[in-house]
Amino acid sequence: MLKSFFHMDRAEALALLFLVAFSALSFLPAWRSQKIAGMAVFGWLMAALMVLSPALALFVFRGRGKR
């Protein structure tokens, strides 16, 4: 099965999986009614996703240009 796909670096594949999983889990109904500082946890998760997703990608790509 995997032979049908072009190779992806392990760290990059894990980052991709994390992004998709974090996005999907953020939309679970449980986060919609619980609040922190007056705002639904869902909102905080979206805010975290906006910062974490590019930061994670930059972390994965660190040092790659020098190879």
Added chain:
Amino acid sequence: MLVERVLVLLYFAVCIGIGIAASRRVRGSGDEYWVAGRRVGTWVNAMAIMATLASGGSIIGVMGLAYSQGIPATLALFAGAVVGFPLASLLVARELRNFGRYTITDFLAFRYPSSIVRTLVPILIVTAFTIYIVAQLKAAGITAETLLGIPFEHALTLATLVFVIYVSFGGMVAVTWTDVFQGILMLLVVLGTGLWFLWEVGTPLELMRRATSVAPELGQVEHRPVASYLGYFAIWATAIPVIPHIVMRVFTARDGHGARLSLNLAMLAYSALILAAVFLIVPVGKLDFPDLADADQVFLKVMESRFPAAVRGMAVAAVLAAVMSTTDALLLACSSSISHDLLGNILREKASQRTIDAVRVGTAWVIGLLALYWAYSPPELISQFYTAGVGLLSGSLFVPVIAGLWWKKANRTGGVLALITGALAYVLVHFQILPFGLAPILVSLAASALAMAAGGLLGPPESREMIEAIEKLHAP
């Protein structure tokens, strides 16, 4: 309003100046005109990408939406685009930069050689982006009319002429440098305003507590159906890796690594802009003006009540910069779809360099003026149409591009089927000809993926030469 008008005119003059300076560099070279010579540095590209994504909606719209619909739902809409950039950097940036051409159509027509692909993709792009440009022009006209007190038509015409001049003559070089200038202006105004409020109040949590104690709806989301914004999240998350005005910026990078870094650095800046707007400026607006009839006025009201004329003038210029930095990239992408993707082969065979230059400039003017004409009396639901237009592009292009780069069994049959099925499914579900009860983008992506799988598994296998060519694109 004199100070505000002078500052805006000064801003327009800088944009035209950049366009004139760039026109000398790009004349006679397709590489310079379409992709700025492929030597835009990481930081410059990051700022240009940030400005390209941040349209009028990212300043006026995001604050109006947070004020009226609450912060969580607003962040769900904007987080989709932000997530799209890391996805783009992981899935397409290095590969498309290594491919080394000008447009997304170039890649698709290479991967799935077919006249349907060569024709349908530019038509989809021009259709979706013309609607997008009209929506942005409408935002520019309304903003200038409200803030500068000049008639809608005059404001619209002036703003359009300015960006058509610098795009048509200066190409990607002018778009890059005006975007950098516009991006810095946006960040200065929004982050500066946010930090000022932070200094006054203390912490964002304290500001949120105060605002939600007076207006609890600002932090609520449970009364809204999840489907209402999951669709928007999915549209933007899947559009970014394939949408032409962003992909063109990948082609401008020095190398694949630079493209990947610039996409993510851009999103850190963009997230800072959006988070400062919703967590620092909107709560102040809600506390100061709790009952605004038009929520989109919240930023302008805050600026009017708390800052002097010079800062207000910068704020107007920042809003116009947000609109123009997106519209210029859309216009260039649209122009490339016609003069490079559709007419390119004929021009390269039969036309002189002078004629090719004239067609590039002329195409930008024709599209710009048509969009202007339409924007004089835009349909009321134009803002919804442009998101649908982006959804159409995403639904039709995402699967062919991603499968073309990563799935060895992707072939011409699958690519063409996925493209057509994705576009058709989106249109049928969006206009409720096929009522599915799901967001059109989700149906469209699923249908496109099924068509690709069917074509790839049942159609003729891809040639060894093509597999080797794609393998090379994945090289570090």
